[in-house]
Amino acid sequence: MxxxxxxxxxxxxxxxxxxxxxxxxxxxxxxxxxxxxxxxxxxxxxxxxxxxxxxxxxxxxxxxxxxxxxxxxxxxxxxxxxxxxxxxxDLFGLTELEERIRSHFGLKHVVIVPGDSDVSPHTKKELGRAGASMLRKFVADDEIIAVTGGSTMAEVATHLTASSSLKGCWFVPARGGLGESVELQANTIASTMAKKTGGRYRLLHVPDHLGEDAYQSLMQDSSIAEIIEFIRSARMVVHGIGEAMVMARRRKVDPETTEHLREDGALAEAFGYYFDRDGNILHKMPTIGLRIEDIHGMDAVICIGGGKSKGEAIAAVLRHGHEDVLITDEAAAKVVVESLPS
CATH class of the missing domain: 1.10.10.10 (Winged helix-like DNA-binding domain superfamily/Winged helix DNA-binding domain)
Structure with missing residues (x-):
């Protein structure tokens, strides 16, 4: 060909x-x-x-x-x-990009869609379509699937349909809510995915960003502890990636911590963890939900994110070394490949 x-x-x-x-x-x-x-x-x-x-x-x-x-x-x-x-x-030159990223990071699968979702709503929709397709490909019967929030994850939910492979699955939020638009919160996305596929869902009605005292207090609540245990038993997670400084602002991280993150070279955020260029964890927010050790033990970790602006952040999370599948766009993929050794 x-x-x-x-x-x-x-x-x-x-x-x-x-x-x-x-x-x-x-x-x-x-x-x-x-x-x-x-x-x-x-x-x-x-x-x-x-x-x-x-x-x-x-x-x-x-x-x-x-x-x-x-x-x-x-x-x-x-x-x-x-x-x-x-x-x-092949025509768009994406096959070579997919293989370079897959082989370098040891991933099971890489899907790259044409375009740049920073500037094209169509490209973001296509990321959602590709994400929905990959979820169906990797899911096991009666799986517990944890999902994060965000606009790209909302597109994944939009493109899911009734499926025999997903009908017996549970959809749960990976973490609490950010306090942003309701339709972009993990709770909403989990429930939408369940309703569109004929699956089931459970929700986590707590804020994502907590002080240490509030965190410890909530973890003592039996009903909260029970849903957290259920979420942490998930064997699959579908998640987005954020730029570190953008997410620090959205999470209203205090100025001192934000400055430390900047000085330490934080590039990416996922699951409340901040990563540097080499994939090292620089900081962990006291959030209720999945922990990094839960991610490491999962059967399938699917990362979805695109846009040239997120290329370095995606590369940083991939270097952490616990992703199985990457779904991204052409603009971000080129930034990732440019960061690889010659």
Whole structure:
């Protein structure tokens, strides 16, 4: 396949350009579910006039259905997208990036989607779709699945559907709430995942960031202790990654600790732990939920995060050495690869 692509690039580069353009349009429609031409043109940074010819072609080929409410990918279009995905990854140069990251960090699987989720909502949606697909691939029957909060994890929940493999599973929040938008909190995401898959869920109604006294007091409560024990029995976790300084602000970390984190070179945050460039833990917040030792003992740890701004943070968490699967985007992946030794 790689040799054929190389030949085509030399002899008919315009053919590959057309293929990339039509794949991108078709894929945008798939991830959107149903979308109008004007909205799609804005998303692709093109004009309706230019888009019209491509949409007409895709419709003639039976790859999309055009309805009053908008365009959606047909069954034939979905089958085509699925069958050409390996070819498209080569076309975008993503296969090589995936293998470099997978082999260097010893991961079981790496999925890289095209684009930069810092600037493209479509790319973030695609991260969610890829995350949902990978969750289904790795889950075991009647699994307890811990999930974190955040906008990318919310996209994963959006793309989950009823599944026999997930129907008997429990979804639980990995930690307490951040006090941010309700729809982005781990509790909400866990319950949404359960409802969309036919699974079950349990919630943790405590704040994420606690003082030491409050932490110790809550841990003495029998009902809190019981749900914490249940969460810590999870064998799979699906989590996001945060930039250290961004997360310190969101968690309202005191100025003195924040300054220490900055001086020590904190780059990443996950599960309330702050990591430096080499993956060393610099600081742990007193949070109720999963601990790092719980993560280390799990059967599947799936990390999802993208955007060029998070590339260094992703690399730092990978260097900690306890991830199994990485789902990221092209922009972040390139930053990760640039950080690897030559």
């Amino acid at each position: 790689r040799e054929i692509l190389d030949i085509q690039k030399q002899l008919v580069p315009d053919l590959l350009d057309a293929m990339k353009k039509r794949y991108t349009i078709l894929h945008h429609i798939l991830v959107s579910g149903i979308v109008g031409r004007r909205t799609l043109a804005v998303s692709l940074n093109t004009t309706e006039r230019i888009l019209r010819a491509e949409v007409d072609f895709l419709k003639e080929q039976g790859l999309i259905d055009v309805e009053v409410s908008g365009m959606r990918v047909s069954a034939a279009g979905k089958q085509l997208l699925e069958s050409i995905e390996p070819l498209v990854k």
